[in-house]
């Protein structure tokens with residue numbers, strides 16, 4: 001929700017359309033005016049450490065200094081594992097919980113938070129809704145991100161231009177595809193991810209390896225468009241790059257060369273002179289970026305004979321790192337950072353403007369509905385299985401009749417339907433986890449809030465859950481020949497529906513703790529197993545051990561309310577002949593109280609109401625958990641990234657530890 005996600009929601013978005021036009025004109029005029037309102041980012045002595053589980057601390061970034069300014073693209077390069085992604089994460093304020101950072105990161109010379117929504121970040125892995133086409137994915141995203149005041153036609157136009165900018169026009173109507181089906185190629189997915197994040201024309205853009213997976217021509221086109229974006233709107237772009245071709249390399253303004261978390265070079269992209277002065281000249285006609293990377297990659301030292309005589313790469317890196325620290329380029333960079341901090345001021349625009357809560361909920365409902373429709377694993381497969389199982393139930397208990405033996409059969413059948421059939425609703429979990437991942441990415445970028453997601457997911461799933469409870473439920477009910485009244489049938493189906501909703505809600509909560517789908521399914525199954533055990537069927541309520549099992553498990557397990565509800569629904573009003581001749585017939589009420597120990601103090605409707613209440617409670621719990629997790633994370637971050645004066649001590653300690661750890665190795 002927008003209020004929680006204050007952001008520098010890009011100027012173009014916050015302005016009305018007239019002003020937007022004016023701004024576009026300004027962009028055409030070279031964008032000098034908007035350069036003033038751009039984002040200057042400086043970081044000094046940035047250090048990041050990660051705890052490695054066994055009490056060890058590992059330094060990932062070791063005192064990195066640099067800056068990024070409007071209208072320019074800063075390329076971060078280095079061998080894989082050198083800390084490129086970590087640097088981007090640190091700058092964007094989204095480091096993982098097991099890391100600590102110190103150093104001074106300033107935005108426009110001030111300490112400002114860059115958390116949710118204040119910048120766009122295209123992560124290294126593409127997390128996209130695989131069932132949508134390129135056009136749909138980007139259009140839904142535009143509806144979520146762009147303000148309600150912007151006419152629909154303009155949004156469509158923005159989508160089309162953005163798609164063309166990224167050269168995706170030929171793949172527009174292709175499904176993205178992913179773990180379930182093949183669709184776009186890796187490079188195309190990369191570009192879709194970029195499209196989604198540049199829709200709002202953010203002022204500050206982080207790109208993690210935007211060209212990985214692209215061929216050299218495509219990466220040149222994509223990068224030149226990104227550079228164009230930077231130039232036009234006075235945008236600040238920081239991109240980590242893996243193996244750029246010389247054409248792509250020439251597009252960059254500044255270069256940050258990292259090796260094992262240390263700065264080998266930071267300055268104008270052409271570092272040939274720096275390398276040459278220090279004894280590693282770049283041969284004519286060779287790609288400078290290849291040369292830099294080869295010089296500082298020490299991963300294969302043992303296998304490959306180096307071209308630098310007998311020198312080990314580690315030594316080479318040491319030489320370069322030291323040389324850089326004492327070079328004129330470093331002085332210039334420090335000077336520039338000082339200037340930026342002194343002259344540039346101004347807080348980032350805080351009042352973000354994006355689609356309202358209602359629009360977002362509606363768009364998310366629609367998107368999720370389409371996704372559920374197209375993803376076979378979400379509901380269709382379950383429908384097929386439930387149909388088959390209902391036929392099985394129907395044939396096993398076919399025309400159950402009213403004799404003494406039917407009492408036990410009836411209760412087993414009802415137990416199976418309300419407990420085991422609904423239990424299988426965990427089958428949709430993998431698909432839900434995929435949706436959660438997309439939510440995670442979009443949430444981090446501030447596209448929408450948890451509330452809109454929960455509303456969207458709940459509304460879109462209702463028709464499907466209704467379908468998978470009504471159709472199989474009807475078959476099972478009428479084949480078995482349960483009570484004839486229509487209201488009894490409706491009650492039965494509604495209980496199935498609520499139980500499936502409950503299982504889905506439970507799995508949502510599980511997903512917020514265990515994002516991995518295999519572990520999630522096992523956890524969810526375990527929790528439900530526990531509830532089924534204590535639900536009053538496998539051990540009668542009065543026989544359940546009092547601590548834990550009777551209080552509170554018996555009352556927490558929704559299976560208690562479900563089974564008792566359907567038992568009351570079925571048995572009240574029926575009479576069965578006694579097993580012994582001459583004895584009076586047994587009433588349904590007698591069975592309920594004497595056999596099942598069902599509390600007859602309240603009606604079946606109360607049981608149903610409790611079940612509905614549980615659905616609401618579970619969904620609210622999911623919402624609450626995510627909100628609390630976010631709060632804790634931000635609070636943790638403020639502690640971990642306290643102002644340098646305060647954090648120095650803490651970090652000092654850690655660095656001592658790191659140092660001794662390094663020495664031990």
Ligand SMILES: Nc1ncnc2c1ncn2[C@@H]1O[C@H](COP(=O)(O)OP(=O)(O)O)[C@@H](O)[C@H]1O
Pocket residue numbers: 050051052060078079080081082083084085086087096098099
């Ligand atoms: N949260 C973390 N916990 C532990 N180690 C990490 C963490 N994040 C990154 N690392 C380690 O830091 C190094 C740099 O990672 P990364 O920044 O992803 O490199 P790259 O330059 O390839 O993007 C890697 O060796 C990685 O294993």
Ligand SMILES: [Mg+2]
Pocket residue numbers: 084085086124208
């Ligand atoms: Mg990386």
